[in-house]
Amino acid sequence: MSSSDTFIPLRLALLTVSDTRSRDNDTSGDYLAGAMGEAGHELAARELLPDDIYRVRAAVAAWIADPTIDGVLVNGGTGFTGRDSTPEAIGPLLDKEMPGFGELFRQVSVEEIGTSSLQSRAFAGLSNNSFVFCLPGSTSACRTAWEKIIRQQLDARTRPCNLATLRPRLTER
Numbered sequence: 001m002s003s004s005d006t007f008i009p010l011r012l013a014l015l016t017v018s019d020t021r022s023r024d025n026d027t028s029g030d031y032l033a034g035a036m037g038e039a040g041h042e043l044a045a046r047e048l049l050p051d052d053i054y055r056v057r058a059a060v061a062a063w064i065a066d067p068t069i070d071g072v073l074v075n076g077g078t079g080f081t082g083r084d085s086t087p088e089a090i091g092p093l094l095d096k097e098m099p100g101f102g103e104l105f106r107q108v109s110v111e112e113i114g115t116s117s118l119q120s121r122a123f124a125g126l127s128n129n130s131f132v133f134c135l136p137g138s139t140s141a142c143r144t145a146w147e148k149i150i151r152q153q154l155d156a157r158t159r160p161c162n163l164a165t166l167r168p169r170l171t172e173r
Contacts, residue, residue, distance in 0.1 A: 008156040008164050010070040011044040012036050013063040017076035017086050018137055019050045028075045028135075028142045035146045036073075041154065044069050051077050056089040064093060064128040070167060071130055071154065076137030078121045086134050087121050094125035094132065101133065101149065108148045109141070129170040131163055 014036070016029040023029075026048055033043050045063060049055050056077070063069050077086030101124035109117035122145065124133045131154075135145045156164040 005157060007040055008167075009040050009042055010154055010164060010167075011042045011068055012154075013045040013069050013072045014043060014047075015056070015059055015063075015072065015074045016048040016137070017051055017056055017074060018048065019083060021048065021076075021137075023048055027139045028137055031139050032073055032075060032142050032146060035143075035151070039151055039155070051083040051085055053085045053089040056086060057093065060090055060127075060132065061093055064130045064132065067129075069130055072127075072132045073135065073150070074133070075135045075142050078123075078134055078136050080119055080121070084121075087123060090132060090134055091123075093127045095128065096126040098124040098126065098131075104149055105135075105145055108144060112140070112144060126170065129167070 014029060014032055016026050018026070029046065029048065033046060036043055047059055049059060060072055060074065063072050074086055074090060077084045102122050105122045106117045106120055109120060120136050120141070122135050124131065126132070133145070133150055135142050152158045153163045156162060
């Protein structure tokens with residue numbers, strides 16, 4: 001597979017999962033929305049929901065059912081506390097897991113937070129031909145994930161390969 005010399009803008013949805021944040025203080029969501037736009041992607045939808053497994057699952061399920069949405073970024077709810085349930089909410093929706101994302105995220109995070117990176121349950125996968133990335137809720141973690149992994153993989157110009165140029169082939173049987 002070869003990469004393109006042309007940027008391909010993607011339509012991305014963004015969900016912040018938090019019991020403590022509002023749109024007024026959602027710094028992680030604000031960072032990701034801005035970073036997507038700066039990279040040339042379109043913010044197709046944005047929502048903030050409490051840590052509720054069924055509401056989170058319903059929101060993401062609606063976005064992945066929309067054929068015009070290429071990917072979903074979820075931030076928050078990936079830790080180990082009693083309310084953290086993003087993996088349990090989103091995991092059942094995935095058709096294919098992308099284990100390398102979580103592994104790479106934790107590896108990159110070690111440089112910033114040391115062994116505390118093992119507490120992250122960040123993960124990604126493919127669902128109904130949409131990429132789904134689930135990130136920790138801290139703005140620092142969202143910045144790390146976007147700048148060191150996601151931005152490049154959603155850019156068709158990244159070589160030797162990237163997720164953006166895979167999009168047309170996701171429906172192959």
